[in-house]
Amino acid sequence: MKSIIYCATLILWPGGVPGLVSEDVYKECFMALATALGVDDSVSQWVGELPARSRVFEHNGIDYCCGGKATLRQACAKRNIDPAAIMTDLLAAGHDPDQRDWSTATLTDLADHIESTHHAWLKKELPRVAMLVHRTFTVHGLHYAFLTELKTTYDRFASEMDAHMFKEEHILFPRIRLIEARQADVDVDHPVAIMEHEHDRAGADLEQLRTLSDNYTAPAEACNTFRAMLDALREIEVDTHIHVHKENNILFPRAIAAARAGGV
Ligand SMILES: [Fe+2]
Numbered sequence: 049m050k051s052i053i054y055c056a057t058l059i060l061w062p063g064g065v066p067g068l069v070s071e072d073v074y075k076e077c078f079m080a081l082a083t084a085l086g087v088d089d090s091v092s093q094w095v096g097e098l099p100a101r102s103r104v105f106e107h108n109g110i111d112y113c114c115g116g117k118a119t120l121r122q123a124c125a126k127r128n129i130d131p132a133a134i135m136t137d138l139l140a141a142g143h144d145p146d147q148r149d150w151s152t153a154t155l156t157d158l159a160d161h162i163e164s165t166h167h168a169w170l171k172k173e174l175p176r177v178a179m180l181v182h183r184t185f186t187v188h189g190l191h192y193a194f195l196t197e198l199k200t201t202y203d204r205f206a207s208e209m210d211a212h213m214f215k216e217e218h219i220l221f222p223r224i225r226l227i228e229a230r231q232a233d234v235d236v237d238h239p240v241a242i243m244e245h246e247h248d249r250a251g252a253d254l255e256q257l258r259t260l261s262d263n264y265t266a267p268a269e270a271c272n273t274f275r276a277m278l279d280a281l282r283e284i285e286v287d288t289h290i291h292v293h294k295e296n297n298i299l300f301p302r303a304i305a306a307a308r309a310g311g312v
């Protein structure tokens with residue numbers, strides 16, 4: 049009964065009523081109202097409910113796309129992070145008006161969105177960052193040994209993502225649109241399995257780039273090209289995580305379900 053009163057107070061005075069409700073109880077009520085999710089729910093569920101939470105995971109180095117099936121407790125244990133602390137941040141993450149809830153969009157709209165935003169951006173960014181990586185390696189490769197492996201890893205990531213996006217745009221996404229339009233009975237399980245495998249490879253390369261560059265930390269004497277390269281790699285990691293999350297955790301499972309149900 050007491051908590052009902054507290055929660056009612058929270059609804060009536062969302063900014064809090066100093067002196068009337070203790071901070072702990074207030075926080076407890078806020079958590080109960082904000083979500084039904086807990087530490088044993090998956091990381092992808094946390095992001096799926098509110099995409100703005102992806103920033104909290106990015107900030108803490110938690111993979112919510114390829115590693116999205118892990119529970120919040122498991123993901124925190126892997127990074128040695130206190131789950132209670134991260135839950136507070138997750139619940140405080142604001143609603144970003146620019147972030148649409150793609151779990152209720154049509155599959156066609158989501159596929160179109162992925163192509164016109166994430167794919168289009170990455171296709172422009174990959175050659176630009178390749179130029180930064182190669183220039184940095186040429187000038188500083190002798191002094192910073194890690195740049196050799198960073199260049200190899202980046203080149204592999206870029207060429208595989210290029211081919212990966214081509215396959216999605218020319219094989220998988222057209223099939224998904226046909227399924228939604230109920231115009232063809234086509235298989236998506238096999239191409240989805242391949243795409244998910246390629247996401248894992250891309251995720252491993254991004255993790256490697258982060259490790260090699262010590263979390264994208266620029267050496268004190270790094271030139272502007274060196275710094276621009278590290279910033280660009282960080283941006284590619286952030287965008288690729290959001291991109292893969294939309295595919296692995298929203299588009300692909302919904303497409304598989306729709307194909308099994310004989311269309312949407
Ligand atoms: Fe994609």
Ligand SMILES: [Fe+2]
Pocket residue numbers: 212216243247292295
């Ligand atoms: Fe993909």
